[in-house]
Amino acid sequence: MSDCLTLFAxxxxxxxxxxxxxxxxxxxxxxxxxxxxxxxxxSRVALGLAWTVVLAELLTAGVVWYGDGRPGLLLAGLLSTGLAGIAFRATALPVPVPCRCFGRSTAPLGARHGIRNLVLAALMVAGLVTAGADRPVPPLGGIALAVAAAAVGVIVTVYLDDLAELARP
Incomplete structure (x- = not known):
């Protein structure tokens, strides 16, 4: 079962x-x-940082598949934690900053995004703890379940602002 958790992460x-x-x-x-x-x-420094974030995200997406997955999951957890800190810091700013986590958005960056990123970081830690070189290949059903659950997780993560808007009274 732990092999499926690592694959999910x-x-x-x-x-x-x-x-x-x-x-x-x-x-x-x-x-x-x-x-x-x-x-x-x-602005030139901000643009450089923006490119750095994009490259870090692409690097992380690839490195999670390197070796037993530990280096990438560690990087993903650290990146998610750092992005959570930025989201929480944004709540203290006098003027709301739109969340650009997944493209253009009018939703202000805030605690909801920070919590989302901390949940992602926790899931990366869970995957990291269960990763290992001696990890068996999961059964086909486990692979299907891990991939399907991750797909749902990606959709919820990407559309969190839309889902929160639907849930508002």
Whole structure:
């Protein structure tokens, strides 16, 4: 069963970070403006940081499949934790900053996004704990379940703001 948890975490990390990176690649300068609104830095530095985030997400999405998965899951957990910190910091800003986690959005970056990223980090830690070189290949049913659950996790992660809007009274 632990082999399925590792596979789930790997699929979830890959899916979330690929979707996030690709959505940012559609408008890197716009993402750079968001970075600049989060921290008072020159626009060229903000654009460089925006590219760094995109590259880190793409790197993470690939590295989770390297070896036994531990390096990538560790990187995914650290990246998710760092992004959670940025989201929580955004709640203290005097002017709301739109969430650009998965492309253009009008929803303000805030606690909901921080909690989402901490949940992702916790799932990466769970996958990391169960990963190992001596891990058996999961049975076909376990593989299907892990991939399907990760796909649902990616969809919920990407559309969290839309789901929260639907749930509002």
């Amino acid at each position: 790997q699929c979830l990390a890959s899916g979330v970070f690929v979707v996030s990176a690709v959505s940012k690649l559609r408008d890197v300068p716009g993402f750079g403006v968001t970075v600049q609104r989060l921290a008072p830095i020159p």
